[in-house]
Amino acid sequence: MAQGETMTPVRIDDSRPLAIVLAGGQGQRLAPLTNTMAKPAVRFGGCFRMIDFTLSNCINSGIRRIYILTQYASGSLNRHIRQGWVPLFSDDLGEVVELIPPQRVFAQRWYAGTADAVFQNIYFLQQERPEEVVLLSGDHAYKMDYSLMLEQHRETGAALTIACLPLPRQQCTQLGVLNTGPDGRVNQFVEKPEDPPPMPGDETRSLSNMAVYVWNTEALVSQLSADARRNTSHDFGKDIIPAMVAAGEPVYAYQFVAAGAGQPDYWRDIGTLAAYWEAHMALLSGSPALSLDDRTWPIYTYRPVTAVARICGEHPDQCCVRDVILSPGCVSIDAQITRSVLSPGVKVHGAVVDESVLMDDVVVEPGARVRRALVAEGVRIPANTVIGEDAEKDHRRFIVTDGGITVVPSRIVLNE
Incomplete structure (x- = not known):
């Protein structure tokens, strides 16, 4: 730089999407593997942890402002994020990956539900003021380009866009299930139904909620504030989304397609010990449905200095x-x-x-x-x-x- 010249400051676009990752789940059905750590910190695929898939999707999708909401047994998760993920972000460029424990600003208790977890941290939305919030779970295994979902969200003018995946009906009793019109607008949403409603034209499958959401920030804040005043379980799937659909709010579905190499519809909510074991055995085939060494869509993690195998x-x-x-x-x-x-x-x-x-x-x-x-x-x-x-x-x-x-x-x- 020549003498007398001044450095042009980097302009930070505050309207960039902000990701919120829900990572406080206890994962009771995975006990005893979760006896000492939150479910997102549990190992998957050898050297990875479950939360690595969600965070890698964010980085690969160009989302570099991430808040991780923790709660249950967060010690190992905190250490993993600090050692493996914080170094990948630049404060000077307005990037952040930050762990947020329960603030207890609005209530002197633990989070009552997924919506309550975000509501108790609504201050960060007011501070960051993003146009959209990508709301994610930290305990699912999948590869997804969130930027494509953001594009559809903007094109449809949705208040909320829900990523969805067709699954056999018998697998959907522990998931949210939705139906849509021809334009993709959601006209029905039920949480964990005993008899999941089938997709139109396919009696064997239901359209399942992946717990991957894109929200307009204004709509999110409005819905959280209204829900906080009601006597509900303060959960997105049980309370907020069904109420929005019933009220005719613009809620749209996004058809999931996996990013990178591997099976185009691979997504796993690994909620039980049997599912955890089965998902690992599936990684061992010659062409696994989830490729862990895919250079086109890498999965990042903390890699300590250690001996080779x-x-x-x-x-x-x-x-x-x-x-x-x-x-x-x-x-x-x-x-x-x-x-x-x-x-x-x-x-x-x-x-x-x-x-x-x-x-x-x-x-x-x-x-x-x-x-x-x-x-x-x-x-x-x-x-x-x-x-x-x-x-x-x-x-x-x-x-x-x-x-x-x-x-x-x-x-x-x-x-x-």
Whole structure:
């Protein structure tokens, strides 16, 4: 810069969309994996955490103002965001990823529902003044370009746009279900129906709510303020959206198409232990529906400085690693590991692991056998221990799902 010249300040566009990520869920149906952490902090796919998918979608979609609303057991999630995500954002460019614990400004209590969580932080909307708010859940696995949804939202003049996906009706009893007119305007919305209404022309499927929303900020603030004065559960799916549809407000549906490589309609609300295990097994095929190494739509995460994964052994005939995701720091010595996902720091020595998901720093000692299991972080499985082969015995020590998946909680001490 020549002497006497002044630097032109960077103009920050305050009208840019703001993302709010709901990340305070306890995830009770995923217990005991969520006994010590919020559901968005739970590992998925080895080295990732569930919230990484939502945050990566934001970055890849050009959304770089993000507020993350936390509540339950947020320690590990806070650490993950601070170490892995804060360095990716520039304050000088008006970018932010910020963790917001319950403020308790309007009520001296925890959040009563999803809408109440946003209402109690309405100050940040007044401060940032974005034209649109992208409201997201932090515990779903999918890849999505939110900018395309924003384009449709603006073109239709909607107050609210809801991302939706056709699913088999029997899968929709724990989701919101909507129907639309020919122009995509929502004319029916029901939350978690016992008998989900079918899509027009398709009796086998329902149009499900993905909990991905684009709001006009003015409409969002108005709806939150009105709901706060009513005696409701203060939930978007149960209260606000059905009331808006019934009142004839301009609510539109956006047909989801996955971004990047992989299956074009992949989206998972991984709400149960069985679904969690099944989603991991699906990652192990030659062409998985959700590609974790897709360079066209990368998934970011915190990657600490650690040792590389190693497969070694003195007895080649005992060493077999096939269809496995190995995270950094994993060590396999004379082990037989098949169709399994190993998170960072897992050690397997002279043991058998089959169709299992092992969380951070699990140690499996010689002679042990682990089959069809979910093992929480830090568990040491002593030599010659057998898990997943005797359901009756496993029931006395662990949680066993209806489908026969054995779940070993953290902090458990197994006998030698």
